[in-house]
Amino acid sequence: MNKDRSKPSPPEFARNFLEWFCPPALYEGVEGDLLEEFECDVEQWGERKARRRFFLNVLRFFRPEIILRNKLSFAVMNTIMLGNYIKVAARNIAKRKLYSFINAFGLSVAIAFCTLIYLFVQDEKSFDQFQVNKDLIYRIHDTGFNLEKYKRGEDPYERFAHLPAPLGYAALDELAEVQYMTRYSEGGEGVMRFQDKILKQKYISVDSGFFRMFSFPILAGDRDHLFRNLSDAVLTPATAKKYFGDEDPIGKMFTIDIEGEKTLRVAAIIQAPPANSSINFEMILPIEANPWFVRNRERWSNYSYPTFIQVYPGTHLKTLSDNLNRLYEKHVDVDTKKWRVRNLVPGFKGYEYGLTALNDIHLQKKIDWHKVSDPQYSWILGGIAILILIIACINYIALALTTSATRRVEVGIRKVVGAHRKQLVQQFGFESIILALISMIIGLALVALFLPFFNQFTGKNIELTIIGMLKVSGVTLLLSMLVGVLAGIYPSLYLSGFLPAAVLKGRFTSRLQANFTKPLVVFQFFLSASMIICSVIMYRQMKYITTKDLGFDKEQVLVIGTQTGWNEQADRAVEKFRNTTKGDPSIQGVAGANFSFNGGWSRNGFRVNGEDKNAYVYRVDPEYIPLLGIELVAGRNFDERIASDSNALIVNEALVKEMNWADPLNEHLNWREDSVGLGAKIIGVVKDYHFMSLERKIEPMFLSINKREVGYTTTILVKIASGDIPGNVEHVKEIWTTLFPDKPFGYTFVDEDVAHQYASYTRWMNIMGLSTTFAIIIACLGLFGLAGINAVNRTKEIGIRKVMGAELASIFVLLNKQYIALSAIAFVIATPISWYIMTKWWLADFQFKVEVGWELFALSMLGGLSLALITVSYHAIKAALINPAVTLKYE
Template identity: 60%
Template sequence: MKTSVQPPKWAIDFLEWFCPDRLVECVLGDLLEQFDDELELYGERKARRRFVWNVVRFFRPGIILRNKFKLKIINTIMLLSYFKIAIRNIRKQKLYSFINAFGLSIGIAFCILIYLFIQDEQSFDQFHVNKDRIFRVEEKSYDRWSEDKAYPYRHSAYLQTGLMQVLKDDLPEVQMGTRYNSGGRGVFRHGEKVFTEKLTYVDADFFKMFSFPLLQGDAEKVFKDKYEAVITPTIAEKYFGDEDPIGKTVEIDVNGTVTYTVTGVIQEAPANSSFSFDVLIPQENRMFYDRNINRWGSYSTPTFVQLVEGADMQQFSANLDKVIEKYIAEDLEEWRENSNLPDDVKLLELQYSNLSDIHLNTKVSWQKTSDPQYSLILGGIAILILIIACINYISLALTTSTARRTEVGIRKAAGAKKGQLIYQFGFESIVLALISMIIGLGLVVVFLPSFNEFTNKSITLGGANISGLLAVSFVVTLLIGLLAGSYPAFFLSSFRPVQVLKGGFTSKLNAVFTKPLVVLQFALSAFLIISSVIMYRQMQYITAKDLGYNKDQVLAIPTQTGYSKEGNKMVERFRNYAAAEPSVISVTGTNTSFNQGWSRSGYEIDGEQKQAYVYVADPYYVPTLELTLVEGRNFDPNLASDSSALIVNEALVRDMGWENPLQEHLNWREDSTGLGPKIIGVVKDYHFLSLENEIEPMLMSMNTKDAGFQTTMLVKIDHGNIPESIDKVRSLWNELAPDKPFDYTFIDEDVAKQYASYKRWMNIMGLSTAFAILISCLGLFGLAGINAVNRTKEIGIRKVLGAELMSIFVLLNKQYVWLALIAFTLAAPLSWYVMDQWLADFKFSIAMGWELFAVSMVAGLLVALTTVSYHAIKTALANPAETLKYE
């Protein structure tokens, strides 16, 4: 009895694939007979399962090895033929081939750039030989001012100055240790050459722990003396030219001039290092070193240790706890008692991070940290762009497939098998992908400098990464060629020669598979468009927002006197010198300028913990920055009592709950014997911090004993001719301090630097948006081509019946408007959510109104309509006689 139930087709195909041709007919016949018998005995499900099992049993060496291993299909001659056909078709379809290659090349280029970015992120500090044994010691301490009540702790890499030597002496796991303080600047002199240089304070073990090679000098001998210096080749050439710097002396002025002897030249730290330095000098020369060496309540020094080989990390952690108990427990208990903290609160804990992990550890701030989410975000965008590029390839391949139906029919009629055609079309995809790879590598070379600027990287293409780059490029290209070319290859090879050659083949293609993917493409583009617009508006808002002070044409000039009363004298002398210069409008002094650090003091008022930012000021500070006094008056240089008075901002008044602040005193130094300084003025709140922060309590004082010294001059110059005004200021400086370098920045530029990372990621989003829009437009172009092919007969009939060009244009394009609207409907909620999270980082931000989404949607629609108009116009202008004669 003949049955319609058949065994699994894929199992038969598998058998035909591995079984030798001379055996397959016999084996398959036996299996089919057995299948019919088992069908009557066991039923359909079990019979089909047993058929699969019997096929699998035949898949064994005894059967497989009977094949004659000859390259019948993919041999040299056939590969050459495939290559010639591929090149011929690429030339024949120049427009589609260019669009395909360009779209794929953009996807490949973007992937390569992201690969280089992630590789650079992962390579930080990996060049150190002892990286697995080097750890940064950190503190986790209770923060009584924390706004996060659920986790009131802070993590910091700044520890006690004396801790490093204690760890070396008390902990058997510690082999070596060094402190590392970077960022300070000093006046560097040799002969007549005087410049300001960045100083880094380390210990002698630094040169033995880390793999920064000493080009000159001995790592075992440097820093035997307190007054030695190690410099980089750049500094050596700058001051000594072609002379040997070893043994030469230099003068470094930080808080007074000290003579140092150069005992080493060290290779500059590479870009993927968490450390950077120009001039290295011993820790003992750091300001207040002697005062802080035995102060366990002072946290100012990052500390690194190298452990012995095979150190027990659990024991190391336990010993760190013992260090706290031995040296800091008494101070902690006093702090607990004075602050009324509960006994179950752990006030301080020493922790550690491996050197290889500190770059991607955002929990502890460091000079070169990076959020690992950036790599994930960029990697995700790269994968999506690759997927979009592959979708575009499929769309365009389907669009052009009808032009090759005759070729497929003839080849099949001539005896070509389906597998051969699949190999041919797949090979064409790989050839086009390889061409795209070459273009993509060229785009990488072109865009790498801009990419470095966007991401603040210094990635180069060289021997260190070129082999991995080429390998990744080749693998990605093969995957793209196989993935993007597989569906078109199977689709093209499925044409039936009888229908094609007799004219019965329909040119209508099914775009159901493509439309949702194009919507997905455009939704991603819409998401990026909306996000980029919101980012741009926020950056524009930050730039244009009234910060409460006038930052224009104000120079921030370091006094170059260190932290001492000489800074106050320098400001006063410069003000007197500049009094007769019309280019200089005003001069004032402060302890820190905008975005150049800050000082914050905590104090207790009536049992409540308070804190405020502290700025050293003089009578000229308020008028120079054009701050607004809402109550009281400015400092008066003729009143001796003002030397201990305070000017506060409105935020401090609110924090204290004062109704009449001019009648109040603020005991911010916690001097229990008096009321504290009197409040003489209140300034309107201004943004002395970035717009990421709320305006917090702030006070200004002229008292150098309590508030500190003036280390920076703020010089307001005439806006008429800025270069000439700067030259005048430089001349005044050279007259007043000819032995000190003249350095300056504009405070408006310093303020802008606060948002450098946001602007950088805005640029990256802009670049990603441009790529995504471009590739999505290629997808729309392909979809429009499919639609034009599908509706060729319809349009021809409409034209014969008198349809006008505009009506046909609208008919062909209206579906893309709907697709774009659907895409924006999907993208709008997601982009609103993501941007809302991003804007949450700013305490002052724009409102995401409907107009931002409307503008983005209109822009996207215009891009979509512009993209698809080519096919719409081409189809509408086609001669109906040509389009209908084959139908």
């Protein structure tokens, strides 16, 4: 019966408040008296004042003797009702197995995904939080002006963590704010020997202040006396066990080959850094014992050493930054100052020192570090998790409404026997929470099951400890309760609103008013479509990168470090290995270089005719170009029999273009800026090849065999025959062991080194793929429920159509066409948005990228529409197969 909206009515919130606190036995009588008084007040005072008086009268009944009436019986009734709620909930869940499973599975997948993303974000935020002095430790960084970036309209400043070696001591000696200091040199590797154990060993080099600043626990040894002797070494437990077994390692002597063999003593055992540490190590050595550091100790023009400082509490960081810059101005030489400002644009600073808090290092992507992450990833994944959770709640509502028609008799009987709407809301809401808690348990099981795979996808090392599991369980419980409440509100209000008289007399229609389903379908598939398109583009880009012709042959090429250090022995090792393997059918070639791909680089700046230029420089031997199949477009290869070739260069096409050479073979390049002579003769030009990653354009580069000016061939490249790759690798190992019994054999493949350049992109692609999978599963479940609503609404129509002769195919098309159309609309909306995001954000990092053509979007749409069709087909086929005699009696 429709309400007469012209008739005055008391405030609804006051009536709800009365119903909430008034005992059921008194409610009807009290409400009747208040309504009678309200009608009298309307005649006497008018509607506005009558509504105020009604609310005041309700407040007068809000008294202890009213609220506490039948207190004991109320508690007993609550207990009985709670038990009844549980029984009914269990009965209904068991009765509707398919929908209960879909609901529980959908919620559990959403909860599991949100929990995994929560763990990911927490891990990102937890970096270096275990350090006791984290709020006082800062990494100094250098900011320099880059003219090329300025010309491209980008942020013109580059920030670097590598600084001059003397800066650290100068800051400690001259700045009152600095309490401790340490330089930090990572990436060291030497050959460590103890008795019969000879292994490659990674190490870092630091100052003694490292142990006062950072709170890595010292498990054995004296923290306060470390590195007073340059022969001290600090090992992690795993490293100590690897060499010394179960013996006490303290005081043990061993040798390590770093630019010559050194004898060191184990001075302490330090706990290995956790996965969420920005500083990693297996062994720590004094930086003063590092031969490269000794050469650069006083050089303010060499930028090679990250520097950490610990300041006194209360230090003003702006003042400290200003003092650091004054310190640099005081010590740096005039030539370095001129070099740093010679390309400066007016209005910009040429260089400046700044500070990065230890807590911020991991998420400071503008400064390169071995463990750095983009904070946008956390925001994006968090947003995806929230959207998936919203979709899961929508799915629950849709599925609850799909099955609501079958519960109309239950609701009618409950109301007839005295159940209030509030109790029915509680009943259905309780069922929602029960199902959410079941989903929570399944979700936690999924988290435990998929966490190892999630770690592989994300490159993380997240572990669920007991404390961590309790924390995750608490967060998941709150999340599940929130989902249960939010997802149960609308269905519970809808179901409890059935009219008992209409239901029990058979006049109630099961047709559900579900106009909201269309925007929900578009919203759900818009999200899923966007993620599908983004994932497809990411996959195509990574496939393009891995299959693109890089201009050299990267297949079946082993990369072996000579392990001799930066000296003449490296060149001898390459030549010795080459001579030994000549004529070996399993080895097609041997070449030497100073770096492998992604193994390092050297870049030199020089001035030509008053204009600044720069180029990458690589030391190679004459076998390098033929072994990698690099194409010579002009000139010839190096020939060691020609004495002048030791000072000659082979350049790439990019350098020829940069120098505007018409005839490069008649040119010289004075890259050392010698005061006399023309510089190095150009004897060849190679076709541009990707010696750096595809994120960068191919820049000017040249090759040299000049060991005195460029360095030594510390890397051996070995081209092995195709076929039995493992067998050929083992054969190379046998040769190595015979030639260099005092050096362990270690190798990588060039194609692996190339692929490693894109590890972060591959990891993000995996994360997006995982997110897309979850989103598709949730969206399909939601579409399944929404299609169920449509099938319920059109049950009678289907029966009539079948009686009139409609075929199964036509009914199938009738029920599915709107969802296919809505899914197509979602893809149409998602296409431009996804294109913009991918081209302006993700693909923008690559200089060489896949063409984003219409076929990518067509493929994504075809896949999405196929999934949608498969999902909605169940309800369409089921409804179409029902006997018309049954459907016509349905309403």
